[in-house]
Amino acid sequence: MLRIDGVSRRFGDVIALDDVSLEIGQGEFFALLGPSGCGKTTLLRIVAGFETPDAGKVTLDGEDLLSRPPNRRPISLMFQSYALFPHMTVAKNVAYGLERERLPRQEIKQRVGEVLETVGLSAHAVRKPAQLSGGQRQRVALARSIVKRPRLLLLDEPLSALDKKVRADMQLELKRLQSEVGITFVVVTHDQEEAMSLADRIAVFDSGSVRQVDEPISLYERPRSPFVADFVGANNLFSGTASGLDGIRSEQFGMLPGTPLTELTAGRQALLAVRPEKIELADENATRGLAGSVLDVSFYGGVSHVSVDVPGHAKPVLVAVQGAAAVRQGTKVKVRWEARDAVVMAVDQ
Amino acid sequence: MKSEVKARPVNRSRGRRLGAFVFLSPGLAYLVVFMLVPLALLLSTTVFRRGRFGGVVYEFTAENFERLVDPLYLGVLVDSLKIATLTTLIALLIGYPTAYVIARLPRKWKTIALVAIVLPFWTNFLIRVYAWIMLLSGPGLVNSALKVFGLGPLEVLYTEGAIVTGLLYSYLPLMVLPLYAAIDRLDPQLREASSNLGASAFTTFRKVTLPLTMPGVLTGSLFVFVPSFGNFVIPEMLGGSKSIMVGNLIRDQFLKARDWPFGATLALALIVVLVVLLVAQSWVARRA
Numbered sequence: 001m002l003r004i005d006g007v008s009r010r011f012g013d014v015i016a017l018d019d020v021s022l023e024i025g026q027g028e029f030f031a032l033l034g035p036s037g038c039g040k041t042t043l044l045r046i047v048a049g050f051e052t053p054d055a056g057k058v059t060l061d062g063e064d065l066l067s068r069p070p071n072r073r074p075i076s077l078m079f080q081s082y083a084l085f086p087h088m089t090v091a092k093n094v095a096y097g098l099e100r101e102r103l104p105r106q107e108i109k110q111r112v113g114e115v116l117e118t119v120g121l122s123a124h125a126v127r128k129p130a131q132l133s134g135g136q137r138q139r140v141a142l143a144r145s146i147v148k149r150p151r152l153l154l155l156d157e158p159l160s161a162l163d164k165k166v167r168a169d170m171q172l173e174l175k176r177l178q179s180e181v182g183i184t185f186v187v188v189t190h191d192q193e194e195a196m197s198l199a200d201r202i203a204v205f206d207s208g209s210v211r212q213v214d215e216p217i218s219l220y221e222r223p224r225s226p227f228v229a230d231f232v233g234a235n236n237l238f239s240g241t242a243s244g245l246d247g248i249r250s251e252q253f254g255m256l257p258g259t260p261l262t263e264l265t266a267g268r269q270a271l272l273a274v275r276p277e278k279i280e281l282a283d284e285n286a287t288r289g290l291a292g293s294v295l296d297v298s299f300y301g302g303v304s305h306v307s308v309d310v311p312g313h314a315k316p317v318l319v320a321v322q323g324a325a326a327v328r329q330g331t332k333v334k335v336r337w338e339a340r341d342a343v344v345m346a347v348d349q
Numbered sequence: 350m351k352s353e354v355k356a357r358p359v360n361r362s363r364g365r366r367l368g369a370f371v372f373l374s375p376g377l378a379y380l381v382v383f384m385l386v387p388l389a390l391l392l393s394t395t396v397f398r399r400g401r402f403g404g405v406v407y408e409f410t411a412e413n414f415e416r417l418v419d420p421l422y423l424g425v426l427v428d429s430l431k432i433a434t435l436t437t438l439i440a441l442l443i444g445y446p447t448a449y450v451i452a453r454l455p456r457k458w459k460t461i462a463l464v465a466i467v468l469p470f471w472t473n474f475l476i477r478v479y480a481w482i483m484l485l486s487g488p489g490l491v492n493s494a495l496k497v498f499g500l501g502p503l504e505v506l507y508t509e510g511a512i513v514t515g516l517l518y519s520y521l522p523l524m525v526l527p528l529y530a531a532i533d534r535l536d537p538q539l540r541e542a543s544s545n546l547g548a549s550a551f552t553t554f555r556k557v558t559l560p561l562t563m564p565g566v567l568t569g570s571l572f573v574f575v576p577s578f579g580n581f582v583i584p585e586m587l588g589g590s591k592s593i594m595v596g597n598l599i600r601d602q603f604l605k606a607r608d609w610p611f612g613a614t615l616a617l618a619l620i621v622v623l624v625v626l627l628v629a630q631s632w633v634a635r636r637a
Contacts (some may be wrong), residue, residue: 050541070544083542087560096556097546148546 001026007056016042018208029185031195034205040188048077076145080157084129091125097148115147135166155187229273242270246339252312258342269347276320278341282334289336294327395614403607413614429595433578436516440524440573448528507589515583523572531565564634
């Protein structure tokens with residue numbers, strides 16, 4: 001549906017986008033995930049028409065988008081700041097896009113009423129944006145974006161301005177809405193939890209390039225590059241060389257068990273990644289595992305995070321255990337994991 | 350216990366009020382002594398008779414106000430209103446695009462442009478008005494330039510057009526600055542949102558930019574209108590003997606005709622017009 005083909009954009013010496021290609025399907029909930037300044041917002045602005053790429057093509061259902069001015073694209077953009085018109089009421093804000101299409105007044109009124117109903121703001125139609133809470137403003141922005149029935153809805157950090165509780169509600173709401181209206185959603189976010197919980201597929205961006213496009217579970221369980229392994233979720237990373245067998249040979253710890261995602265020639269630089277919840281805390285007398293001592297225990301209710309200082313490893317090893325942890329600060333432990341639970345990937349360049 | 354807890358905020362607010370009074374009193378005293386008191390004295394003379402050789406005779410009379418509605422003087426008031434309104438409108442038409450462009454310049458150029466706008470203020474006001482006489486006069490720069498293109502000569506000097514030109518030149522910066530402040534404050538994403546929702550550039554301006562910068566439009570208009578309406582230097586120097594504005598009339602009543610009570614009555618009329626406009630402006634601004 002939306003095809004981004006070899007798009008590049010630089011600002012002076014800074015390369016915001018470097019030959020980015022993506023294909024997003026009809027009705028998909030797609031996320032562009034990356035740290036701030038990685039170029040994802042630039043890509044969004046190019047699709048919306050507020051930025052022009054130096055090279056590349058963008059098509060929507062085969063139609064060239066770049067030749068059209070922003071006000072002639074069948075695309076809605078929900079701004080991070082919401083950009084609600086402060087001098088108009090909620091109803092006027094929502095009606096704005098329909099009025100531009102010169103629809104009959106009766107139809108506008110009806111559609112505005114319907115969409116305000118959908119986002120649960122019927123009672124607030126005559127208020128000004130300044131009289132609404134953050135969550136309500138977000139709903140108005142959303143209503144204003146979807147009322148035009150765009151083929152594509154772009155959302156720039158849609159939940160970042162909300163506090164945690166409201167954010168969880170809105171996440172569910174966004175998902176419900178997306179399946180209800182059947183519009184293709186492309187959301188830009190730096191929050192990987194948000195991307196994971198919302199999106200069908202995620203493209204991970206880093207310094208202007210797409211590192212990996214995958215479904216959330218694959219991205220989490222089978223990161224293809226060190227950047228993705230580190231950026232998406234918490235991970236413990238060990239470097240070494242590919243052993244040819246299951247695992248890597250580390251200078252400090254010898255053989256570490258893991259599963260290579262692709263065929264790796266022995267001796268090649270490689271990285272092993274293992275998720276905190278896949279690591280087992282064992283007694284210090286256990287036969288297998290890396291010896292260390294507990295640095296800190298944080299209790300989060302359902303899970304506890306234990307960080308273990310392993311001599312020879314720069315960062316503490318993070319271990320997640322169910323419920324309350326049985327260890328305390330200073331306890332001598334061993335950390336270990338199964339080969340199938342750790343991922344080995346090549347380190348390029 | 351309870352009363353102690355309650356007493357605190359009261360004390361603090363009293364202290365704050367005292368502090369505000371201390372900070373405000375120098376300015377307040379200055380305004381009262383040098384503006385409010387003289388103004389009250391002056392306006393009180395409107396109900397008295399003029400002295401034979403100037404000054405005031407303290408006998409009640411309404412004749413000053415009767416004279417005010419004389420078509421001769423009403424005409425001057427209307428003319429002044431017309432000239433000030435025209436000046437304000439042209440200043441708005443020139444000032445809005447100027448302010449709009451400046452607000453969208455890169456930061457460095459913004460500063461340079463704003464300094465350039467204020468730069469004329471660094472030269473003496475009278476010198477600048479004299480310069481306009483040189484420019485507009487018969488063999489002046491404007492006409493010699495027109496001659497090159499085979500046009501002219503224009504008889505501009507000593508007409509209402511010259512007055513408007515002079516007022517416009519003098520007070521245009523007062524239009525540009527508040528407009529710039531209003532436009533610069535506007536979130537550029539609002540324009541993008543409008544465009545994203547299908548609005549053309551013109552519709553975006555009409556529906557979003559203009560309404561949201563209306564307070565700036567009103568402030569700028571007031572800043573230009575007020576000094577234009579009561580001005581007497583520019584009409585005197587550029588308007589010649591034919592045109593007279595209410596400012597000249599007031600000055601003449603005090604200095605030439607020596608009719609203080611009627612001069613004060615005219616001044617009162619001028620003040621009333623301006624206060625009405627000021628109230629209207631703040632009312633509109635609050636609704637916007």
